[in-house]
Amino acid sequence: MTRLQDRRAAALPALRRYSRSTTATLLGVVVAGCVVLGIASSGSFFEGPSVRTFLQYVATPILIGLAQMVALCVGQLNLSVGALGGFSACLMGVLMADTGVPAGLAVLIGVLTATLIGLLTGVFIIATRINGFIVTLGTMTILLGAQYRLSGTRTIDEYSAALRDLGRAAPLNIPLVFVTALAAAALLAAFIRRTVVGRRLLAAGGNPLAARLSGISTDRQIVLAHTLSGLLIGIAALTATASLPGVNRSVGGDWLLPSFAAPIIGGVALTGGSVAVFGTVLAAFVMRLIDTARAQFSLDPSWVNFLIGVVVLGTVVGGRIHQSHLEKKGKATGGPPPAPPADGTGPATALAPTGGAR
Amino acid sequence: MKTASAPRASETDRPTDGARPPHRLPFWVNQRLGLLVLIVALAAVFGLLRPAFFDERLVLFPLLRDIATLTVVALAQMVVLSVGHMNLAVGRMAAFGALFAGFGYDRLGLSLPMGLVLCLLAGCAIGALTGWIIARAGVSSFVVTLAMDFALLGLVSLLYSALTENAAFTTRPDGLTELRSASLADICLGPVCGSPAVPQIAQFTLLAVIGLGFLYTRTRMGRELLLTGANPNAAELSGIPTGRRIILAHALSGLLAALAGFMAAVGTGTFRASIGEDFMLPSFLGAVLGGTLLTGGVVSVVGALLGTALVGVIRKGLDLLGVGLESLNIYLGCVLLLALSADRVRTVVSYRKVVRST
Amino acid sequence: TVKNSGDTGPAGNAPAKRGGGTAELADGSGVKIALVPGGAHPYFQPWKRAGADAKKRLGLGDVTFDETAEWDQQKQNDLLSTLAARGYNAFGIFGVSPTDINTTFADLKSQGFAVASLASCPAGGKNAADFCLSTDVELAAYKAARATIDAMGGQGRLVHLTGNNVDANTQRRIKGVKKAVQETGGKVTLLQTITDIDKDLQTAQKAVSDLIASKGPQIQGIVSTSYNPAVAAAEAVRESGSKAKVVAIDDDAKILSSVKNGSVSATVVQNPVGQADIGAWVLALLQSKQCTMKQPGVTIDSGSFVVTKKNVADYDDARKAKTAQLKKKFADEYLSCG
């Protein structure tokens, strides 16, 4: 029995390491990317204004990535991320500029509206049992329409200077919007790791049936996840409104794909039951590094896209070949129970049973 | 394992294409029938409001041509969904295929069918490559196809910029213009001609639907694709070459995407880089509305056609009613969600009836 | 911006009278015109008012403005045939895809509709519509680049911000800017052309900020030939305290206010009001078979004007004058009536 325990004691850290390897890789990529950019810009990348610009635009991908992550956590997809964000941003803008609502109130209404819409989406999904994918696609369409109705083709910019100042403020070159995003990430991580409600959310995603049998209402978790997702999008809309030159119907237009990319690159499974707040944040950094590199090296976007694609594909293949090479040499010890090769979904999904309202 | 007393998605949505309908449920519980009823009902409503809805040449012909193209797009997505994967690069694979067709016509002077063959080969090859990477690396299809999307986005623009003046191949082979505008009215059996409402380009869609229908209902490959999607671990343990099936699914997806790209190019006139830009959402929408599960293992070929048709009819009807952009999307989303909720009521009622009659 | 519409009426009628009554629309009640932009964009907004005015003034059956094409050629084609099914018989169209739009024009023409290509002409030199009334895209970009170079004091480094790279119009804009830069004989260099940043405001803002963060001191001028980058550039330059001069395009309220407050040095204004106004009038003449084009498919420049802080108050007069002059030209040169 003692030998058994020894083996387990040895296996445990190895397993932990494995589960965190995505995060470690991402961390490596971020560090390497920063170093390369620092060298390429002969140091100016680490100077105040550059750092500020860099961090200023990490906020949105972090927030929308987290918003999507919360939905993914219970096995739902939220396609209305961009539309809801754009709508809330325009709503805040219109309230302030056209109806003269004070900034604080307008912002509050905007964030609450986003939360409320998230809540309604969740309620609609469980009331009708229509696939969440379709429902959020529907709300996305409706919100796109609503955003256009609010703003038309104009750019709304005559709103609170105080809000804008906050959006641009960067004490010690750390933009407030970035701090907001980080705070949201930290709170969310604490919420999911530490609170009973958060654990329930994760349990419902990990195995909806089991959760149900243990007295956790999966329906309620789905509503909660969409509500939280709405809240995070509301915050993302707030930071956008504060830091953009104005809001118009294009705001939120390209949030959808990054919102998925950040959590999924960060190690979250599409099937639910897993979260990776830190991974999502890191993935947002990686995506931001690419933007910066594009500006730094004056790259043609076509080449950038092409290279990103090829490099990611290459890494994916290379990483796997490297790993199987290592396995052959017998260096990898105490790995996880082997998933059948080529199941295409990674080990995280190998055990996750399908089912539940998705 | 079903524990919910109300019908859950998977219980009531189960399409019948893959298998015979569970004989204990009467035919009218069938989801596809619900879609068909919705389509007919909406068409009737729009026809009553605007008799022009039944104008064969100006309304039905373009409507059917659109449905034909988008159905192929939805099928391209459905094929990968069947193995539980996603293809985020459908649109770009379409552009990639169309690039080859355009190149063939413009530079190689190919005939219409030869160009199509080249286009399909290119699509199939890029799809197979994607599938190979996923199977080989065991990384989530989401990440790999996203990377592929970027790579192709860059590559296609680079190639168009390098090869053409205006980012489009404008040479038209013989027969292309005819293919674009020909309808069944141009096919006559003696004095009886077909309807001018049905575009000839729909023949490709018909072929694809029949081919895939055969694949999924009658062949070993189709079944193995579905089981790979339903539970990759169990499939591997049952002796299914899951890796090869994954490659097959992606290759087919690439092929269908390229076909859709070709059809889109024929529909508008030239082979250009922007083909397929808007394919992603319709591809999911059509497939999922039709009853294909995002989690894999369940597909519906006819459902993809009907799902696409439903969205097409709603959009066309709203266009005919002259709904402006400020309301169009709002109505589009609302009609879609309301129609589906109505259909859901039908399913619940029918389910209750069946239970009561047992 | 269309407060002048009241007096374009007489201006429009004047040349018609001089044409011997032939170019004055006799009966427009059977003409239903659809003005179809490629999608929603501030540029097209004046069409709405101008179209409504033309309807009232000329007594047309109907004029509608429909922007539901959503920048998708297939959707636009569908929209056009739907409009035809709804009874519209004359079309003023901004084609989404310049390389494809001739096919669409030919389709519509073959069904006996009057078709005008407005605000953009088909790519490839051939035009299957009755006429094309548009700002020369390349020329407008050239003018904008010239204005930037002037603002920069004739030397320095220039950055060009624009939209979708694989679009024929973007390619023309890039050409226009390059031409202007070349003409300086090396005094001005084109540091970079940043494409694909017009999709949304945040992307544009990010790209401009990154640009200024990494290359800020090297840049003396920024010319933006699309909307969102222009808005973003104006703001970013003011924020960062960079000395770069920004030149934008079009006269959306946001841009005009930036011109007024100095964060944008100049903007190149095109003539959407004139396009819709004249377009509607000519389409009515053509569709009612009162006139024909002497030379079908002819391309006419609707004019472009550089607006700076100096003339921001009265540039519209120049635009109106250009419109009146265009009307006269149509009546005298392009149309054959009676």
Added chain:
Amino acid sequence: MNDVLLECDDIVKVFPGVRALDGVGLRLTAGSVHALLGENGAGKSTLIKVITGVHAPDGGRLLQAGRELRLHSPLDAAHAGIGVVHQERNLIPGFSVAENITLQNPPSRRGLVDREAMTAPARRCLAELGLDIDPHRPVRELSVAQQQLVEIAKALHTESRVLLLDEPTASLSPQEAERLFDVVRRLTARGTCVVFVSHKLEEVFTICDTVTVLRDGRSVLESAPLAEYTQDDVVTLMVGRAHAVTAMPPRPVDTSAMPALSLTGVSTASGHRDISLDVRPGEIVGLYGLVGAGRSELVKAVLGLDRITGGHVRVHGKRAKIGSPRQALHQYGIGYLTENRKEEGVFLEQPILRNITVTVWQKLAKALGYISSRRERDVAQDLVERLGIRISGLAQNAGELSGGNQQKVSLSKWLAADTRLLVVDEPTVGVDVRTKHAFHELIWELARGGLPILLISSDLAEMVTLADRVVVMADHRIRGEVDNDHDYDRMSGRIIRIIHDHDDAVVPAEGASS
């Protein structure tokens, strides 16, 4: 002690196409162990799900202490003091053992979970079952049987007046089951009522006091004292007619034949060392061990799902390098019935038809891969009848079947594929008495026809019935081997001794052979 804790009155539950419960009554008294028996698909699990608020009954009512009890969710049941271990394992794979055990009411302070406070109770519950696993380990790393035990520990954590155990011993070996019974006895002494569902009648008769027998959703025997019935009576009630156990015809094994599968000195990445094992044509070799002994892992390694780090594997005399189960099947003709039916065995959301025929498509396929649905259906129908699988149609989803019937479906696909070597891992988990016999006969017949079979089972009785010799494994090593003399008591004594003696260095193989 005879106060009634919970009463079911005329419960009806209908699924589309089946009346799973059709007027069932049940009376649970304090301090008793109540057996709930019935064939596969009789409605036992459904009844338990109705009592625990998972299913809303379509008719009838539940009475608690004379008052009607309405349950809207599993949580209501928990509040009413009803605890349960469902037949299927229902754990959150990513959560730790401790967190799974305390999932129902996690210890918390002001809404924050208190991880420290959950380890102690989790340890206590695990210890009660004699299970020594780290409460911090995520359950996805545990073996099937370990998960089953965690599930029981979870039920122990919610201290309830009525505890329903749906086939808790299905994948446990007698030793673990005995520990569980100790716990059950302790609970009943405290006045709890335990409902016990099992297909192992020996167990039922050792620990139960009262019995209810279900047949086709009806109770044919309601809350009667068990002492008044014999095993045969109960089986007759369950099956509806006398059930005769047929004797198996003798089956000679040619011990000199070349082994179909032979392992020599195999060690694996998961910790097996020096494993040597032969399976000859026509021979049934049993592999026995306690939960977590590493039997399943060994087979998985042989099938290429884990790395073999040393030794040789020979198939029919030739050195084999098996990379995947697919290769094992198609190249070496090895079929593997997994113990983990829910995750690796059946395709829950797929029709039964496909679940059964998946291994034969390759044979059925004609040009273009066309498969005649008639022939496919014939194959499936044949097996459904042979194994007596209760379904409402071949197109029904496997997930809708009762647990035992799912197991039969999972089994039948390997019977359909004629393999040259069959490895069956816990083949009769949750299978009812009648079918178990049918299945044993089937295995026996296959072996008589010359098929080599490696049987992994925690059901010692099954081992004793079927195996020619039993190889005993403990702690990832082979500890000994016993020739089967088909006498349960003697065999169990010898096997237990091997397992418990393994500290004394190498135990010489009892009996004879290799």
